[in-house]
Amino acid sequence: MTTGGVHPEGRDTGGPTPAELPPPPAPAAHTGAERAVLRLARPYLGRLVGAGLLAAATEFAGLALMATATWLLMSAAGRPPLDRLTVAIVAVRALAISRGVFRYTERLAGHDAVLRMITDVRARVFATLAARRGPAEQRSGDALSRLVSDVEAVQDLLLRVLVPGAAAALVSLLAVGGAALVSPPAAGVLAVGLLVAGVALPVLATALTRRAADEVAPLRGALATDAVDLTHGAADLAAFGATGYALRAATDRADRLARLERRLARTGFAVDAAGVLVAGLTAAGVVLAALRAGVDGVLVGVLAVGTLAAVEIALALVGAARQRTQLRADLDRVATLLDTPPAPTAPDGGATVAARAGHDVRFDGVTVRYREGAAPALDGVDLDLPAGRRVAVVGPSGAGKSTLAAVLTGAVHPDAGRVTLDGVDLSAYPAEELPRAIGGLLAEAYVFHASVRDNLLLGRPAAGEEELAAATRAAGLLDWVREQPDGWDTVVGEEGGQLSGGQRQRLALARALLAAPAVLVLDEPTEGLDPAAADAVLASALAATPAGHTVLLISHRLSGLDGLDEIVVLDAGRVVQRGRHAELMVTPGWYRDQWLLQAAAERGYLALAP
Ligand SMILES: Nc1ncnc2c1ncn2[C@@H]1O[C@H](COP(=O)(O)OP(=O)(O)OP(=O)(O)O)[C@@H](O)[C@H]1O
Structure with missing residues (x-):
């Protein structure tokens, strides 16, 4: 739960309250984030520079249009011969049309470059998120927000900050150059006005909004x-009477976000108003300087209108700075992911799984540590799984059983040691190759909001009715399917919500049996079933x-393991016992103690059962 706040009994419901959110990162980190993004933009630099030049051409065409139109109107007032105006008339038309054409091509070129780049960024962010093991980073809401809104920050940095910012700076220079041809003193005043609009105001806007903006992205x-x-945990929140508190904590956060956004908007309006004032003052200053320098009346008018247009273009830098401030926190979050070295994956064209019925798997000194400094989840585990061998891995909760399965399926990479399939390191197989040989029922298998048939066919899309029935029978679900009015087409609800826990587990097991990989992993296949049903289903x-086919069975229950080739007992990530059931039952240790305890408990359960 991240619905921060304190429970009435003083229990913390977990997660940061707004006040606990991380402090805004240091400015140097932001520059680093932008640099990381720009590094990714390198392959598209040509297109981006093209988009920037087109943006500058658009703004310049707009400025030139205003200046020429002003000259035309003011000159026309003096009724000169028409041929003196012809060039200006044609120029006005040409500039009006070209401005639209430039704007269109600029949008096309800019979006083309940025959308290509965003595809790369999103793929990298997705790969990093998918490979992450830390529980804190596995929150789906936060991950979704990173994939969608934070990656959009990269798009905005290029399209709304860098491209228009560079265009505005370039056109401002051209405007001062143009004004200097008419009147150097007026050009000086214009340069000052442009510096205020394009440098001082953006710096002011950044300073005023930085703190609030840095808080907005983590809050989102x-x-x-x-x-x-609130949606996934609704039932548990209701069961503990905590819905109100969780809602209030979320509402507090939403209110804080709204307050921050209002503050940002108010500051934005104030800076915009200052921008209008600067435009007016600069135009007045330019007019005065031009009049004092004895510039012709028509050209003074052109300078005045041109100044207003040029300052407006420079004010785009205020918008760019504001946008940049708001993007900083999002960019930092993306940059952190982009800086994470990618998980080791097999190169394209890596090893291929041989097309044969059985595969030999070996664990050699496999060590897995989820967090630096934490105790290893697996600590130098050796395990031999030649084709056809059936091994159970048992042990107390947290011993590392599921981690072993995750290493075998390639979901978790060992920090030391290696796992080989037919003598080749698992990491040499491309991601899509391994499931051909290794798979099965993993911890907390997901049941999709689809029919029983579709959920099963995920295991083997081409399976026929008979194979479906055989797998479902083995999992003990066939009778239930046949009783349903819709049979195989019965829809099981979101996350299998319309099934009992036991039925969900049987469905997931049937899917694994139907897939029948040569190395079958069964992580707690009978979880949620009563002892008698569990024994029958396992058998x-x-x-x-x-x-x-090799079987790696992970189980809390020790009943029904007597037929297996080996039982491996894990404790704190280490193998503490191994052997067949009969051997372990005559050896003092965890296995015998636990087996006797479970047997006594189940005898009691069966004695109480009606
Ligand atoms: N994603 C993860 N992030 C951090 N630590 C983890 C993660 N998954 C497992 N661990 C830690 O690794 C250790 C082994 O966990 P694992 O799930 O492999 O044990 P297990 O034997 O399957 O437990 P159980 O029988 O309760 O399912 C535990 O201490 C657990 O807290």
Whole structure:
């Protein structure tokens, strides 16, 4: 839960309150973030520079249009012969048309470059998020917000800050140069006005909005996480009577966000008003300087209108600075992900899984540490799984059983040691190759909001009705499917919500059995089933697995393991016992103690059962 705040009994409901949100990062970090983004923009630099030049051409055409139109109107008032005006008339038309054409091509070129780049950024951010193991980073709401809004910050930095900013700076220089041809003193005044509008005001806007803007992005991320918690955790919140508190915490955060955004908007309006004032004052100053220098009346008018247009273009830098401030926190979050070295993946064209019935798997001194400094989840584990071998991994909660399965399926990479499939390191196989050989029922298997048939076919899309029935029978779900009015087409609800816990587990097991990979991982396949049903399902699942296929069974229950080739007992990530059931039962240790305890508990359960 990140719905921050304190429970009435003083229990913290977890997560940061707005006041606890991380402080705004140091300015140097922001520059680093922008640099990281710009490094990614390098392959598209040519297109971006093209877009910047087109943006400058658009602004310049607008400025020139205003100046020429003013000259035309003021000159026409003196009724000169028409041929003196012809060039200006044609220029006005040409500039009006070219401005539209430049704007259109600039948008096309800029968006083309940026959207190409964004595709790369999103793919990298996705890959980094997918490879992350830290629980703090695995919040789906926050991850979604990073993928969508934070990556859009990269787009905005280029399209709304850098391209228009560079164009405004370039056109401002041209405007001062143009004014200097008419009157150097007026050009001096214009330069001062442009510096105020294009440098001083953006710096002021940044200073005024920096703190508030830095708080906005983490707040948005936290709100996205709240939304996920409030929807996914609604039933638990209601069960603990905590809905009101969770809602209030989320509402407090939303209110704080609204307050910050209002503050940003108010500051924005004030700076915009200052910009209008600067435009007016600069135009007045230019007119005075030009009159004092004896410039012709028509040209004074051209200078005045041109000044207003030029200052307006320079004021785009205020918008760019404001936008940049608002993007900083988002950019930092993206840059952190982009700086993360990618998880080791096999190069394209890596090893391929041989097309045969059985595969040999070996764990050699495999160590996995989820967090630096934390105790390892697996600590130098050796395990031999030749084709056809059936091994159970048991041990107390937190011993590292699921981590072992995750390493085997390639979901988690060992920090030391290696796992080989047919003698080749797992990391040499491209991601899409491994599932051909290794797969099964992993911890907390996901059941999709689809029909029973579609959920099963995920395991083997081409399976026929008979294969579906065999796998479902082995998982003990076939009778239930046949009883349903819609049979295989029964929709199981979001996350299998319309099934009981046991039915959901049987469906996930049936899917794994149907997929029948040569190395089948079964992580707690009978979880949620009563002891008698668990024994029956485990026996039928093992019987349904072809002889040459390897099975790695992870289980809390120790009943029904007597037929397996080896039982490995893990504790705190280390192998503390191994052998067959009969051997372990005559050896003092965790296995025998736990087996006797479970057997006694189940005898009691069965004695109480009606
Ligand atoms: N994603 C993760 N991030 C951080 N630590 C993790 C993560 N997954 C597991 N751990 C830690 O690694 C250790 C081993 O966990 P693992 O889930 O492999 O144990 P397990 O034997 O399967 O436990 P259980 O029987 O309760 O499912 C535990 O201390 C756990 O807290």
